[in-house]
Amino acid sequence: MHHQRPVPKRTRKIHAPKVRTGCITCKIRRVKCDETKPACLRCIKWGGDCDGYASKPSQPPPDAIKKRLILPAAITEPLCRSPANSPFTNDLEYQAFQEFSxxxxxxxxxxxxxxxxxxxxLQASETDSCxxxxxxxxxxxxxxxxxxxxxxxxxxEFAYREYDRAIVGLRNAGPQADIRTKLISCILFACxxxxxxxxxxxxxxxxxxIELMEQYSRQRLRPPSTTTEYVQQRGGPNSKSMPPLDKEIVETxxxxxxxxxxxxxGRTTDKHRERMKRFGNTVQKIPKEFTTLKQASSMLSRILLWGIHVRFTQDGTDFTPPSAASSEQLPPLLGLRRCTTVYAELxxxxxxxxxxxxxxxxxxxxARRAPGSKLFNGVALLQLHCLSSYIWLAAGSxxxxxxxxxxxxxxxxxxxxxxxxxxxxxxxxxxxxxxxVLPLMIVSANYRHIAIRREVIEIFxxxxxxxxxxxxxxxxxxxxWVADIEEESVDLRGEEYVPEERVAEIVDIKQDAGTRSAFVTCRQGPEDGEGIMHETTLYW
Known part of the structure; x- marks a missing residue:
């Protein structure tokens, strides 16, 4: 008797689910992604947050799609690009803006x-037409x-037309222009x-x-005088809280x-004394070690400004300049203005x-390990400014x-x-x-080293x-011109510096930018005594 072999039941082959079924973010965008990687390179390159690969083939809930925000990577980088063409009325404007950016x-x-x-x-230019x-x-x-x-x-002519439109635009904005717009405008106008x-x-x-910044800071730090104002400063419904000024603007x-x-x-001695105290407070704690050029530059600027205000405050109202001329217009860092009170502050x-x-x-x-690099040049610049400002401050003795x-x-x-x-x-x-230019000017104007001064003149x-x-x-x-006066008809062989009695101090400079000329006056002779006045008109 033959027995029939039982026919096996047909079974359905079940495949294990794939662990990776594609990046959720890419699925939402309906694009292909690289499923062999632990995170989607397309999303990383795009700059958004990648949700990784789904363990199930199901779609994410609709709410998750709505909340997801994909930002391009360029947003996190400095804005150094032109805005869309729409703000510009012609190609010339657009080209000039591109040249700037x-x-x-x-x-x-x-x-x-x-x-x-x-x-x-550049960010401000996208929102403010002026x-x-x-x-x-x-x-x-x-x-x-x-x-x-x-x-x-x-x-x-085109540049002046655009400049005029900027001035008119800021004037028309009037009090409605915020402090940031006003300060950036001052920077651009000064440039x-x-x-x-x-x-x-x-x-x-x-x-x-500077005056705008001082007014803003005083108003921002002023304590509230009424309960309503206190509630507003604390962030009430009609909050008028004032944010701090942009650090980059302050540094500039x-x-x-x-x-x-x-x-x-032309600021008064009281104004210099006020700012001397302010910057003096900011330089009380110098870090033991600077970690970035920006940190070192910021502190050096504060020290330099403190020293400037110390010297100008020390001059005081009882200071008598070398020249008794009432029309004196002496650039402060060119002339040898000296302290008349306490040397200790200097x-x-x-x-x-x-x-x-x-x-x-x-x-x-x-920086010494990378000559010619950005770090090397930045370090050289700050060191140059440190040394030159130091010897200028010393010249106030x-x-x-x-x-x-x-x-x-x-x-x-x-x-x-x-x-x-x-x-x-x-x-x-x-x-x-x-x-x-300014550091070399300090060297040649405040110190009369004969060979070094001639070297500076050649560079200029x-x-x-x-x-x-x-x-x-x-x-x-x-x-x-000053060097010719000090070295005229004198045998300076063997002399490293111009003898003190022959030093000619600049006491007046009147410039005319239109004719590119300057009327210069100097006084030659000992510090305490009558001297010889020299004057000339120079063209360059």
Missing amino acids: QHTAKHLTGFRDSDIWSKVV IRHAVTAIGALNFKDWVRKDNEKARL FESYHGNSETATAQVFAG FMLFEIQSSSYSD AKAMNKYKQWESAFEPLRTK PSRAMYYRKYTRYLREIVDLAKILNAQQTEGSFSLDFRT SSRPRREGLWDSALLGRIMG
Whole structure:
């Protein structure tokens, strides 16, 4: 008897579910993703948050889709791009704005680690038309070759039209313009005026911005006087809380104040005393070690401003300048204004530079390993400014004998650093930031080392530059004229410095940007006694 083999029941083959079925985020976008990776590279490259791969083939709940926010990576980077074409009325405006965003912003930043031009200004230009017009005006200027302005009439006319639209736009905004718009406008207006040699107007913009910041800070820190105002400051329904000022804007105005104080500072002794106390408080605690260039630069600016206000406060109302002329217009950092009261405050300010240098040494050590790098150039720039501001502060001593022949090594190092930085500055002959011109001016105007001064004059004459408010061609002409007076008909063989009795102190400079001329007066003779007055008109 044959038995039939039982027919097995047909079974349904069940496959194990795939662990990875695709990135949830990519499924939502209906695109393919790389399922072999632990996270979707497409999403990572896009810049959003990847939800990873689903363990089940089910779709995410609708609420999750609605809450997900995918941001492009560019949002987290400095804004250095042009806005959409829509804000511009013609191609010329758009091209000038592109020039600013792609080239001028980097040029203005220089060796400093700052986001003011590549981020803060460009972001503000997308929402404020007056700022956008000012940016367009600056973008139309020839930063690559500031000295030669031939055949650029049409370009300059367009720049001035845009500049005028920026001024009118800010004026029309009136009180409704917020503090950020006003301060950025002051920065841009100062830049535009400095480029054209209108130093007085540029300085006025800087001091106006500083006054705006002081008023805003006083109002922001003022304690509430009423219960209603207290509730508002605490964040009530009609809250009028005032946010702190942008740090990049504050840092920029500190650098501007240093330049403006060097050119023309008409503020009262009380104002200098007030700001001396303010900056004195901010430099009480210097870190033992700076970790970034931005940190070191910020502290150095505060120390420098404190020293400036110490010297100008010390001058006081009883100070008698070398010249008795009532029309004296002496640039403060050019002249040898001396302390008339307590030397101790000046010594305290000078000691802060030593503390700063100690905290700066680790960055200097690191920069030496990478010559020519951005870090190297930034370190060289800050070291140059530290040394030059230190010897300028020392020149405020009660007598010339206390400083005159004591800083030869510093003078040599300042000139060497300036040469290194000038060799790296290939982007053009104009800079809004003070780099090498102001430090070299301090060397030649406050110290009369014969060989080093001639070297500085040669640098100024061979490579004309305008940095902020100062034109190296003009300074070279002034320093050359003074050197001829001090060295005339005198045998200086064997002399390292000009003898003290032959020093000719500059007591008056009147510039005319239109004719590119300056009327200069100096006084030659001993400190305490009658001297010989010299005057001339110089062209550059």
